[in-house]
Amino acid sequence: MTQKTIMLACAGGMSTSLLVTKMKAAAKANHDNFQIFATAAAEIQDRLTGDHRPDVLLLGPQIRYIADKAQVVADQVGIPMTVINMHDYGTMNGVKVLNTAKRLLND
Numbered sequence: 001m002t003q004k005t006i007m008l009a010c011a012g013g014m015s016t017s018l019l020v021t022k023m024k025a026a027a028k029a030n031h032d033n034f035q036i037f038a039t040a041a042a043e044i045q046d047r048l049t050g051d052h053r054p055d056v057l058l059l060g061p062q063i064r065y066i067a068d069k070a071q072v073v074a075d076q077v078g079i080p081m082t083v084i085n086m087h088d089y090g091t092m093n094g095v096k097v098l099n100t101a102k103r104l105l106n107d
Helices: 017-029 041-049 061-077 086-090 094-106
Strands: 004-010 034-040 056-059 081-083
Touching: 004 017, 004 041, 004 061, 004 094, 017 034, 017 094, 034 041, 034 094, 041 056, 041 061, 056 061, 056 094, 061 081, 081 094, 086 094
Parallel strands: 004 034, 004 056, 056 081
Antiparallel strands: none
16 A cells, blocks of 8 residues: 555644554554654644645644535645544544545545
């Protein structure tokens, strides 16, 4: 499988770092080939339109209020996007969030 890139975005890029770690562990356990990273909401447009754009975008629930704006940019470049389930985010459930990203990639 070709490596896919999953980008998580939150207010400052810091609160998703633990979730990224959990998702990487889940991917490794499943022998999945993903690059997973977190960034600040302010960088979403630059990251989505840059040369090394991700294959999927997941927004932290605390920035749900920008979902419509982020969706427009994601749609323009053909990148699937969703807001992470609040419970999965709050419990830092890397397996479930990784599965959310996989579903988006397979749609």
